[in-house]
Amino acid sequence: MKSPQELDRFEIRFSGLGGQGIITLGKIMGQGLALGHGYNVTQTQSYGPEARGGSSRCDLVISSKPISYPKAESLDLLVALSQEACNTYYPYLKSGGVLVVESDLVKQSPTNRFLGLPFTNLAKDKIGIAQAMNTVVLGSLSFLLPFVNQGTMRKSLESVLPSKIKAINTKAFNLGYRLAKKQWGDDVGDVWRDEEDLTRR
Amino acid sequence: MARRKKRKEIFALGNEAVVEGALLAGCSFYGGYPITPSTEIMEIMSARLPKTEDGVFIQLEDEIASMGAIIGASLAGRKAMTATSGPGFSLMQENLGYAIMAETPVVLVNVMRGGPSTGLPTCPAQGDVQQARWGTHGDHPIIVLSASNVQECLEMTITAFNMAEKYRTPVILLLDEVTAHTREKIEIPNEGEFEVFSRTIPSMPPEWYKPYEETVRGVSPMPPIGSGYRFHVTGLTHDRNGFPSQRPEEVVELMERIHRKIDQFFYDIQLVEEIDTDDADVVVIAYGCVARSAELAVQQARENGVKAGLLKLKTLFPYPRRHTERVLAHAKSLIVPEMNMGQMSREVKRVNMGRVPVRTINRIDGQIVTPSEILKVIMQG
Numbered sequence A: 001m002k003s004p005q006e007l008d009r010f011e012i013r014f015s016g017l018g019g020q021g022i023i024t025l026g027k028i029m030g031q032g033l034a035l036g037h038g039y040n041v042t043q044t045q046s047y048g049p050e051a052r053g054g055s056s057r058c059d060l061v062i063s064s065k066p067i068s069y070p071k072a073e074s075l076d077l078l079v080a081l082s083q084e085a086c087n088t089y090y091p092y093l094k095s096g097g098v099l100v101v102e103s104d105l106v107k108q109s110p111t112n113r114f115l116g117l118p119f120t121n122l123a124k125d126k127i128g129i130a131q132a133m134n135t136v137v138l139g140s141l142s143f144l145l146p147f148v149n150q151g152t153m154r155k156s157l158e159s160v161l162p163s164k165i166k167a168i169n170t171k172a173f174n175l176g177y178r179l180a181k182k183q184w185g186d187d188v189g190d191v192w193r194d195e196e197d198l199t200r201r
Numbered sequence B: 001m002a003r004r005k006k007r008k009e010i011f012a013l014g015n016e017a018v019v020e021g022a023l024l025a026g027c028s029f030y031g032g033y034p035i036t037p038s039t040e041i042m043e044i045m046s047a048r049l050p051k052t053e054d055g056v057f058i059q060l061e062d063e064i065a066s067m068g069a070i071i072g073a074s075l076a077g078r079k080a081m082t083a084t085s086g087p088g089f090s091l092m093q094e095n096l097g098y099a100i101m102a103e104t105p106v107v108l109v110n111v112m113r114g115g116p117s118t119g120l121p122t123c124p125a126q127g128d129v130q131q132a133r134w135g136t137h138g139d140h141p142i143i144v145l146s147a148s149n150v151q152e153c154l155e156m157t158i159t160a161f162n163m164a165e166k167y168r169t170p171v172i173l174l175l176d177e178v179t180a181h182t183r184e185k186i187e188i189p190n191e192g193e194f195e196v197f198s199r200t201i202p203s204m205p206p207e208w209y210k211p212y213e214e215t216v217r218g219v220s221p222m223p224p225i226g227s228g229y230r231f232h233v234t235g236l237t238h239d240r241n242g243f244p245s246q247r248p249e250e251v252v253e254l255m256e257r258i259h260r261k262i263d264q265f266f267y268d269i270q271l272v273e274e275i276d277t278d279d280a281d282v283v284v285i286a287y288g289c290v291a292r293s294a295e296l297a298v299q300q301a302r303e304n305g306v307k308a309g310l311l312k313l314k315t316l317f318p319y320p321r322r323h324t325e326r327v328l329a330h331a332k333s334l335i336v337p338e339m340n341m342g343q344m345s346r347e348v349k350r351v352n353m354g355r356v357p358v359r360t361i362n363r364i365d366g367q368i369v370t371p372s373e374i375l376k377v378i379m380q381g
Helices: A022-036 A083-092 A119-127 A130-144 A150-160 A163-184 A188-192 A195-199 B014-025 B039-051 B063-075 B086-101 B129-134 B150-167 B248-263 B289-303 B321-328 B343-352 B371-379
Strands: A010-017 A040-047 A055-063 A075-080 A093-102 A115-117 B008-013 B029-032 B056-059 B080-084 B106-114 B120-124 B143-146 B170-176 B183-188 B272-275 B282-286 B308-313 B315-317 B333-338 B358-362
Touching (some): A022 B183, A093 A130, A093 A188, A115 A130, A115 A163, A130 A163, A130 A188, A150 A163, B014 B080, B014 B150, B029 B063, B086 B170, B129 B143, B150 B170, B282 B289, B282 B371
Parallel strands (some): B143 B170
Antiparallel strands (some): B143 B315
16 A cells, blocks of 8 residues: 555545435545545534434544544535535635535535535436435545545445445446546645645644 | 454444444343434344344333343343433433342443433433433442543443443443544454453352352352342342341441442542643543543643643543542642533532632533633633
8 A cells, every 4th residue: 555645634524414425425435544544534423313304414534643533623625515514614614625515506605716516416417316426426535635545445435335336336436536537627636735734733 | 472463443433332342242132222322332233243142132112121121131141231312311210220239230321412301312412420320219339431432432331341240230331422423443352352251150059149148349149040049139128138128237238238349449440541641730631522622632732831631531430539639639720621511520529629720611502522612721721
């Protein structure tokens, strides 16, 4: 395994609506980073008492050192999959942090500096099921984040899924990765590539 | 030297780690009723336990029956546990007292959520601390443990079973929603890398056996029901044979013994972890997920030149007085952050006896106390 980029509390928040698969997304990404990449990771969650609908949120803290406080306090990356989530959590994004939105569901971005893809419709049209949306997001983020190895993350994804939905999720993952590369450009992850910048603070 | 076998690593929830710990400790019976945020413990137990050699899993009609079932299983020789949250913990209180009186080893995990009543089912709180201590009626001893991260969930579950078996008493493991629903990488220890304690079984002829006999440890051997030893179990105050008694000298003997069996082993039962306390002017005393916030706050305070330290409580009751007194020898102030109106700070103040200022940080809005809140109070000096 290539030596991982040194990280000191890199904080990601996934947010949106209950039922979008946000906690599953965080769990799979966390597992890939913890077991596949060897980082220390804490994944925490926050959700309402409703079975579906309501708000849902999932935090990942990723670090090369042991992690004390398990939740995110100032975000390096905010993924907002609903307008409400975007409005609520945008203030927690640190300056220089990156906002990723579901561009069909987040009509008004609070800033002109954001990355968007229509994840839900992509999953519906290109994969055939809307439920694969979270995997499309995972694929896109695997391109965006410079410390994520695409192959390791895909392997980790495949290892947690039951066999009958494995193929379709691999397809969704690859779609997300490909489109992010095409739409966001090759150097999009450079904000975090400067190691100095990540370990100072 | 033999090479250490590599430990298996998993990315698991606090609740999953509780199950792993329980199975390592030899748990072979689970009786329960699901309730958020403890549900995953039951869910995973239902999948794992039937696959073990003699594991039994039962979903009961409610939490009263759950507690009854695990007491029965324990009397029949099983290591038994249940898990619940808020309202379910209230329903378990009566039978919890029965387990104390009948000296039955069981483990009860309570994942604290916002209350009272149905409260905030999906939000963290630490409002059941004094209920864990005093929730069941009557004057009684109890062991209450807690955990603040996923690895500790595994370790403290093993410890809970060990203490239950060692002292023939129910043990409560208090978690909170954050700890139970945090996923982290943990290592599963290999066999032989941790201690597993099991209750002493009588070796004398059955006709000599007295189930509640006075012993040096205060704990008498416990045979599984049906193994030939006569054994009467009652919630009434009883004599050495287990039959009801109101004779004052027998009542006193029983009551003193069930207290003594815990009190004389404080050194074994009271567990804490100390971070930077040796030279600390300000000591934060915390437990559960708040201890993680405190750990970061203490580290940040040190970076800012304030000598701060953390006394993390892993045993909540009997309250670790000895450890608190040790930090009081040099601390100029104490801070007790918790997600309630001040349930543990009462214990801290009781030990402090007015020596140094004790400041509290209390949150009751279903949110965790953050590191910045604690840091702010530390920096006030």
